[in-house]
Amino acid sequence: MCGQTPVGPEISVFFQKIDLKKMKILTKEEAKKIIDKVLAYSKADEMSVNLNGGRTGNIRYARNTVSTSGESENQSLAVTAVYGKKSGTATINEFDDASLEKTVRRAEEIAKLAPENSEYMPMLGPQTYLNTNTFSENTAKIDPNLRAKAALDSILPCRENKLTAAGYMEDTAGYSAMGNSKGLFVFNKATQVDFTITVRTDDGLGSGYGIQDFNDVSLLNTKKVTEVAMQKAKASASAQALEPGKYTVILEPAAAVDLLQNMMRSMDARNADEGRSFLSKKGGETKLGEKLFDERVNIYSDPMNEEIPGSPFSGDGRPQEKIYWIENGIVKNMTYSRFWADKKGVKATPPPNSFIMAGGTKSLADLIKGTDKGILVTRLWYIRAVDPQTLLYTGLTRDGTFYIENGKIKFPVKNFRFNESPVIMLNNLEEMGKPVRIMGNLVPPLKIRDFTFSSLSDAV
Amino acid sequence: MPEKSEFIPVFVFLFQKINTFTIQILSPNETLMMDRRKFMQLSGLSMGALVSAGIPIIGNATTPEHLLETPADAAQKKLMSDIALNAARSKGATYTDVRIGRYLQQFLFTRETKVQNIVNAESYGVGIRVIANGTWGFSATSDVSKEGIAKCAETAVAIAKANAKIQTEPVILAPQKGVGEVTWKTPIVKNAFEIPIQEKIDLLMKVNGEAMKNGAGFVTSNLFFVNEQKYFASSDGSYIDQDIHRIWPTFTVTAVDKAAGKFKTRDAISSPMGMGYEYLDGLASEKIAGPNGLVGYRNSYDMVEDAIMAAKQAKEKMTAKSVPAGKYDLVLDPNHLGLTIHESVGHPLELDRVLGYEANYAGTSFATLDKWKAGNFNYGSKNVTIVADKTQPHALGTVGYDDEGVPSKQWNLIKDGVLVNYQAIRDQVNILGEKESHGCCYADNWDSVQFQRMPNVSLLPGKDKLSVLDMIKGVEKGIYIVGRGSYSIDQQRYNFQFGGQLFYEIKNGEIVGMLDDVAYQSNTQEFWNSCVQVCDKDDYRTFGSFFDGKGQPSQVSAVSHGSSTTRFNGVNVINTGRKI
Structure with a gap:
């Protein structure tokens, strides 16, 4: 059904959002000037200002033709006013003096009407931030031509090979600044480009996938990513059914990242202390300081990492810094809200923006070569929590699942549904390859034993 | 990403x-x-x-009072629309539609004794879509002035023309006769935006308090209100003013046993509705009695009562028997079955998905055109008739007209078990050999492009008199499942796994106790063919979602799924209990 000949008209919509209040990426000084002006209007006990702006563009294609493409710009200023323990927020996207003052008054008005929040924490004073390198001029100057070329580089090889491409690229360039009446000020500008491609054979029997993301678009080669997806589409076309059960698997980084990310986002200390987390344990204590994983498991965050540079601050202005979450299999740190950290008398470690799982030096090919029997998994799909107590997740393999024997890919296999917990998975660790950037994180390909596949799927 | x-x-x-x-x-x-x-x-x-x-x-934060103001009346909007229609036509558009939209949201968040957040947001602007040289073009602006609108229309035409150069085939738009100047409003009794915030906080505090009193360790509760004020005009001669309201009350109760290191949750079994604040009246006449003191809520919800039951049931879950894996006959409550309908019938029958337009995101569909053309594809048993319906009272997807000016209607997707149709909009319906759009086009904001979205998709009730209690009496070895739990389905909609909120073991026609660690796995066609009984219309109610995602960049839409309690025989149940 995914043939070259369209069944009907090519349903395409091209769009553009026009914003007459044309914005640009502000400099640190320009952002500070606006924030200071807003703060000068304040009559509240405390006030904070968040200022964001940027441009985002995208191109989408399916059935080997572009379906939508567009670009939009936006900027927004949010003012939070606080009286005692009552706070209110108002937002505006116009930055003239009258608009700014009106927004301050509105935030103050909302704050006065708001119910008191007993967990309110006074605003932070000045903080020291790392100087991270999240902005790329190459990405900031992306234009419709570059997007079209990126799409064509992906579509044309598929057309030539009687394959069908569906892909999406989205790029953003923007700045984010925050300041408050206690003297805190921080500014960062960042760029990001995300690309995904699904290639299917014309008979609908084979499907392959590729994904890549960067801060700097010059590192993105949509043709190369597409070629891997094409290869997988062709190679997966005559899938055989294997019995569901426990298998040794090699999870490509695109397959491993979701389960790991889910776990990393479940590291909140308050939930653990309240007895409702995988980090809670019998008797009311937490698993902080305990060995919960294979001793080779090391997961940390580092906004200064060159491959995945991150924002120097968290949403509420706390500095981001290098921190170990899991070291040699031991739970080293949990994330805290400022309120809970204050209550517990510990450092208020914010949730990280991304994570790095340390790995080895082997390539994916090396891992396959060293595998007697196993299954190579390209990606996992529709992952949903089944049990938050054990972090059990379900989902399916998709777009390239292969049987490995004696170090070689033998044949494609039908997709499986899995039911597995990242905690169990990281105890059944056999080997790790070299980490690669995936969805803003660094993740190695993982070889895992006894990964639980519970049923078969006919989906391609 | x-x-x-x-x-x-x-x-x-x-x-x-x-x-x-x-x-x-x-x-x-x-x-x-x-x-x-x-x-x-x-x-x-x-x-x-x-x-x-x-x-x-979506939109900018503002005050609750501001949400009750009206920035423009219908006459002004008609004037604005005509400017856009004229500007586009003069630049060469052969078709134009204009959507002037004001989208309001009020969301309340609480936890235990605390109000955590109240969000009031407004988004206002215009989106203009045109066909020029046989190709679509779209442009949007928040500058709703005469100049802003004219410029936006011209941009849309320029984009269409530019892109016509790389198009292979022109758009074939199903005709739609203009409907003139019309209005449609969700028939609400109480506008939720007019209810004082304090009254809403008081309700949530009562919900949380009662849950805690009845054994909850923790509770979060929320109210979500949405009002779409949409003005649509098109070169077909339609000027449609619509005022659409939606409401969703919900909560999650958590019971914790710290000594045992265990916790269990129970979510509300409310349904988001296309209603006003009257949904929260908790009318006794809208309650449907279930087994074990369970209550089903039709078009009126008793949030406090549900919170009390939730707290007790979350505690009961702590000591519930872990399910032995195997085949069971499943008795599925409407508040559970709605999601199964959504995933295994609603999505696979979206025509754009069948054609491959969503291949890189949610995937394609097993329900290919050849299966439909054959005219005898047994999607389900003869007990299964599933309708698409944009007119169903109190449902989330119900409107007078869709976002391309097509009057709402009802049509069959599956008739007596056989696949008979898909969901298609004006530029797709010719593929099905039809001359009229199904009227299920939607954009989630003025600045997003409208495209095919799921209408309300519902299983028709059984014709014979049958209550849930009678249905259970006929089951020897089964599980009764209530509420929406974990859910996952593959990218062509064959293999799925669903959990729930509450599971009860049925033995020899009686409920014998609560079960835990239950999930069922099946294949769409196999599952719907195992449907042996559907309760009658007295048991019918809707399930829904405010946030169904589709497309890249992704848009949300709200959709309901109605059904009566339904029985499926011999479904594979797995045990999801693990030790870490």
Whole structure:
């Protein structure tokens, strides 16, 4: 059904959002000037200002033709006013003096009407931030031509090979600044480009996938990513059914990242202390300081990492810094809200923006070569929590699942549904390859034993 | 980016702080990936936090009072629309539609004794879509002045013309006779935006208090209100003024046994509705008695009563028997079955998905055109008739006209078990050999492009008199499942796994106790063919979602799924209990 000949008209919509209040990426000084002006209007006990702006563009294609493409710009200023323990927020996207003052008054008005929040924490004073390198001029100057070329580089090889491409690229360039009446000020500008491609054979029997993301678009080669997806589409076309059960698997980084990310986002200390987390344990204590994983498991965050540079601050202005979450299999740190950290008398470690799982030096090919029997998994799909107590997740393999024997890919296999917990998975660790950037994180390909596949799927 | 969430789950908030607006959800994978630029940026809430929170807040923060103001009346909007229609036509458009939209949201978040956040948001602007040289073009602006609108229309035409150069085939638009100047309103009794905030807080505090009193360790509760004020005009001669209201009350109760290191949750079994605040009246006449003191809520919800039951049931779950894996006959409550209908019938019958347009995101569909053309594809048993319906009272997808001016209607998707149709809009319906659109085109904001979205998709009730209690009497070895739990389905909609909120073991026609660790796995066609009984219309009610995700950049839409309690024989049940 995914043939070259369209069944009907090519349903395409091209769009553009026009914003007459044309914005640009502000400099640190320009952002500070606006924030200071807003703060000068304040009559509240405390006030904070968040200022964001940027441009985002995208191109989408399916059935080997572009379906939508567009670009939009936006900027927004949010003012939070606080009286005692009552706070209110108002937002505006116009930055003239009258608009700014009106927004301050509105935030103050909302704050006065708001119910008191007993967990309110006074605003932070000045903080020291790392100087991270999240902005790329190459990405900031992306234009419709570059997007079209990126799409064509992906579509044309598929057309030539009687394959069908569906892909999406989205790029953003923007700045984010925050300041408050206690003297805190921080500014960062960042760029990001995300690309995904699904290639299917014309008979609908084979499907392959590729994904890549960067801060700097010059590192993105949509043709190369597409070629891997094409290869997988062709190679997966005559899938055989294997019995569901426990298998040794090699999870490509695109397959491993979701389960790991889910776990990393479940590291909140308050939930653990309240007895409702995988980090809670019998008797009311937490698993902080305990060995919960294979001793080779090391997961940390580092906004200064060159491959995945991150924002120097968290949403509420706390500095981001290098921190170990899991070291040699031991739970080293949990994330805290400022309120809970204050209550517990510990450092208020914010949730990280991304994570790095340390790995080895082997390539994916090396891992396959060293595998007697196993299954190579390209990606996992529709992952949903089944049990938050054990972090059990379900989902399916998709777009390239292969049987490995004696170090070689033998044949494609039908997709499986899995039911597995990242905690169990990281105890059944056999080997790790070299980490690669995936969805803003660094993740190695993982070889895992006894990964639980519970049923078969006919989906391609 | 992680483009993987399709059906957006109920949020289960772990912690939310009003001072920083930091919001996280229980299961971080359950993130809503949508167009990031649309998220309102609240103070202290980074883009990342919003995305992981999964709350699609559209527009600018404002006061509750401001939401009751009206920026423009229908006459003004008609004037504005005509400017756009004329500007586009003069530049060479052969078809134009204009949507002047004001989208209002009010969301309340609480936890135990605290109000954590109240969000009032407004988004106002115009989106103009044209066909020029046989190709679509779209442009949108928040500048709703004469000049702004004219310029926006011209831009849309310029984009269409530019892109016509690389188009292979022209758009074939199904004709739609203009409907003139008409209005349509969700028939609400109480406008939720007019109810004082304090009354809403009092309700949620009562909900939380009663839950805690009845054994909950923790509770979060929320109210979501949406009002879409949409004015649509097209070169067909339609000027349609619509006022659409939606409401969703929900909560999550958690019971904790620290000594045993265990916790269990129970979510509300409310349904989001196309109704006003009257949904919260809790009318006795809208309650449907179930087994074991369970209550089903039709078109009126008793939130406090449900919270009390939730607390007791979450505690009961702690000691419930872990299910032995195997084949069971399943008796599925409408508040559970709705999601199964959504995933295994609603999505696979979206025509754009069948054609491959969603291949890189949610996937394609097993329900290919050849199966439909054959005219004898047994999607389900003869007990299964599933309708698409944009007119169903109190449902989320119900409107007078869709976002391309097509009057709402009802049509069969599956008739007596056989696949008979898909969901298609004006530029698709010719593929099905039909001359009229199904009227299920929708855009989630004025600045997003309208495209095919799921109408209300519902299983018709059985014709013979049958209550849930009678249905259970006929089951020898089975499980009765209530509420929406974990859910997952493959990219062509064959293999799925569903959990629930409450599971009861049925033995020899009676409920013998609560079960835990239950999930069932099946294949869509096999599952619907195992449907042996559907309760009658007295048991019928809807399930729904505010945030069904589709497209790249992703858009949300709200949709309901009605059914009566239904029995499926011999379904594979797995045990999801694990030790870590």
